[in-house]
Amino acid sequence: MFRRKAEERTGSPEALRLESVRRVYGAEGNQVNALDGVSLSLPKGSFTAVMGPSGSGKSTFLHCAAGLDQPTGGRVFVDGEELAGRNEAALTKFRRERIGFVFQQFNLLPALTVMQNVTLPLKLAGRKADPEQARAVLARVGLGERLHHRPSELSGGQQQRVAIARALVTRPSVLFGDEPTGALDTRSARDVLALLQEAVRMYGQTVVMVTHDPVAASYADSVLFLADGRIVGRMTAPTAEAVAERMTHLSDEIIPAVA
Ligand SMILES: Nc1ncnc2c1ncn2[C@@H]1O[C@H](COP(=O)(O)OP(=O)(O)O)[C@@H](O)[C@H]1O
Ligand SMILES: [Mg+2]
Numbered sequence: 001m002f003r004r005k006a007e008e009r010t011g012s013p014e015a016l017r018l019e020s021v022r023r024v025y026g027a028e029g030n031q032v033n034a035l036d037g038v039s040l041s042l043p044k045g046s047f048t049a050v051m052g053p054s055g056s057g058k059s060t061f062l063h064c065a066a067g068l069d070q071p072t073g074g075r076v077f078v079d080g081e082e083l084a085g086r087n088e089a090a091l092t093k094f095r096r097e098r099i100g101f102v103f104q105q106f107n108l109l110p111a112l113t114v115m116q117n118v119t120l121p122l123k124l125a126g127r128k129a130d131p132e133q134a135r136a137v138l139a140r141v142g143l144g145e146r147l148h149h150r151p152s153e154l155s156g157g158q159q160q161r162v163a164i165a166r167a168l169v170t171r172p173s174v175l176f177g178d179e180p181t182g183a184l185d186t187r188s189a190r191d192v193l194a195l196l197q198e199a200v201r202m203y204g205q206t207v208v209m210v211t212h213d214p215v216a217a218s219y220a221d222s223v224l225f226l227a228d229g230r231i232v233g234r235m236t237a238p239t240a241e242a243v244a245e246r247m248t249h250l251s252d253e254i255i256p257a258v259a
């Protein structure tokens with residue numbers, strides 16, 4: 001039984017914990033260590049950016065942490081509960097209740113209105129699709145006037161704000177974003193980042209965001225640097241300049257693969 005009462009869900013001070021997580025892709029003899037022993041603990045209400053060169057394992061990290069992919073080894077805990085050891089149906093249920101995910105390409109359902117897109121996760125989680133709750137979260141992201149529009153009638157920035165509302169409406173333990181500003185112009189990106197920051201600061205949301213943009217990373221409380229599937233650095237209170245500087249030296253730290 002992993003279904004617990006709401007008040008008990010606040011028991012763990014950790015929103016996310018990884019213990020020696022590994023993910024190996026490919027058949028024997030042709031293997032890639034996409035994640036090579038990642039351990040971390042993120043407290044509730046933290047905003048973490050994950051950076052690293054292309055191929056360093058950022059997406060693999062996010063997918064393993066969010067239960068979208070199964071690690072080859074190690075353990076993942078969300079809100080104190082281990083992801084492993086569930087069947088696919090139980091894992092899907094857990095994800096629907098506890099995990100929010102925002103993608104680079106928004107992934108809204110084009111046939112549904114803004115309102116329908118946002119109430120869908122509540123329906124899928126078997127909760128009462130309270131229109132007031134959906135309206136409130138859409139008002140928070142600045143789309144209170146666009147409830148009955150379809151995604152194609154909105155700008156990219158507005159679509160991503162709908163996707164964030166959709167991810168927040170279930171009040172997930174962790175909101176994950178894989179390059180959530182990667183497809184946006186500078187101004188829309190800033191709106192989206194300010195929104196994520198507000199979710200953390202005003203509502204105590206935990207956010208973990210992969211980005212390759214030092215400016216985006218500077219909105220987080222701390223930055224984790226990945227290289228070759230390992231955490232090779234951390235920075236708290238990041239500035240865009242400091243992050244950019246760190247990134248330029250990151251490639252020096254990658255041990256070249258010797259054939
Ligand atoms: N499905 C897969 N099959 C085989 N190799 C993969 C797969 N997904 C990712 N990889 C490899 O794992 C490593 C990390 O990939 P990824 O997590 O996508 O990195 P990033 O998001 O930092 O660019 C890369 O070497 C990539 O080629
Ligand atoms: Mg990636």
